[in-house]
Amino acid sequence: xxxxxxxxxxxxxxxxxxxxxxxxxxxxxxxxxxxxxxxxxxxxxxxxxxxxxxxxxxxxxxxxxxxxxxxxxxxxxxxxxxxxxxxxxxxxxxxxxxxxxxxxxxxxxxxxxxxxxxxxxxxxxxxxxxxxxxxxxxxxxxxxxxxxxxxxxxxxxxxxxxxxxxxxxxxxxxxxxxxxxxxxxxxxxxxxxxxxxxxxxxxxxxxxxxxxxxxxxxxxxxxxxxxxxxxxxxxxxxxxxx
Numbered sequence: 156x157x158x159x160x161x162x163x164x165x166x167x168x169x170x171x172x173x174x175x176x177x178x179x180x181x182x183x184x185x186x187x188x189x190x191x192x193x194x195x196x197x198x199x200x201x202x203x204x205x206x207x208x209x210x211x212x213x214x215x216x217x218x219x220x221x222x223x224x225x226x227x228x229x230x231x232x233x234x235x236x237x238x239x240x241x242x243x244x245x246x247x248x249x250x251x252x253x254x255x256x257x258x259x260x261x262x263x264x265x266x267x268x269x270x271x272x273x274x275x276x277x278x279x280x281x282x283x284x285x286x287x288x289x290x291x292x293x294x295x296x297x298x299x300x301x302x303x304x305x306x307x308x309x310x311x312x313x314x315x316x317x318x319x320x321x322x323x324x325x326x327x328x329x330x331x332x333x334x335x336x337x338x339x340x341x342x343x344x345x346x347x348x349x350x351x352x353x354x355x356x357x358x359x360x361x362x363x364x365x366x367x368x369x370x371x372x373x374x375x376x377x378x379x380x381x382x383x384x385x386x387x388x389x390x391x392x393x394x395x396x397x
Contacts, residue, residue: 185220
């Protein structure tokens with residue numbers, strides 16, 4: 156995407172294990188920029204999501220609309236913000252609410268190391284074709300690929316990896332449903348076999364039907380609720396953590 160002067164507002168390069176984004180100096184990042192960047196990183200990883208390194212550089216400002224889009228963005232497996240001064244840290248302070256693991260760095264090598272290593276609580280950070288899972292701040296995070304049809308085999312894979320990350324089953328789970336379609340068999344398996352203390356579905360307003368149907372028809376033994384915002388889900392889970 157280019158500015159009115161024709162100069163690019165940002166550039167994206169493929170580094171193999173991760174993607175690299177550099178914002179132009181003096182740019183005010185708006186909602187159109189955010190949508191463009193998200194679409195570009197999606198298009199550059201057709202075989203599966205990858206980590207993303209962002210050089211915030213001397214970007215001037217990020218609008219509230221753009222911040223919200225970035226917070227909800229799940230086009231990458233994890234996100235590292237790189238800046239050489241505190242201005243960049245302040246500018247991107249909203250990123251702690253990100254739906255994916257994120258960190259702030261002033262050293263490029265440290266940022267890349269963090270992006271490309273498997274974290275201590277991570278099992279198969281990206282599982283082929285359907286979802287990713289990570290233990291994050293004592294919460295099991297599940298991220299489904301957009302518009303996925305989740306069948307019983309997919310639900311069984313979630314159970315398997317959840318049991319590996321949390322064999323005792325005393326943690327809550329946040330499930331980013333991302334406009335997926337859950338089969339009755341998958342929901343039934345989650346209700347009967349998912350070993351969690353609570354489950355928060357996060358998605359659009361339309362996704363609320365999943366949580367409502369799940370509670371009313373499958374009657375899980377643990378509390379379940381739908382949220383449109385990740386931070387609201389986290390607050391609720393903190394009060395339903397066993």
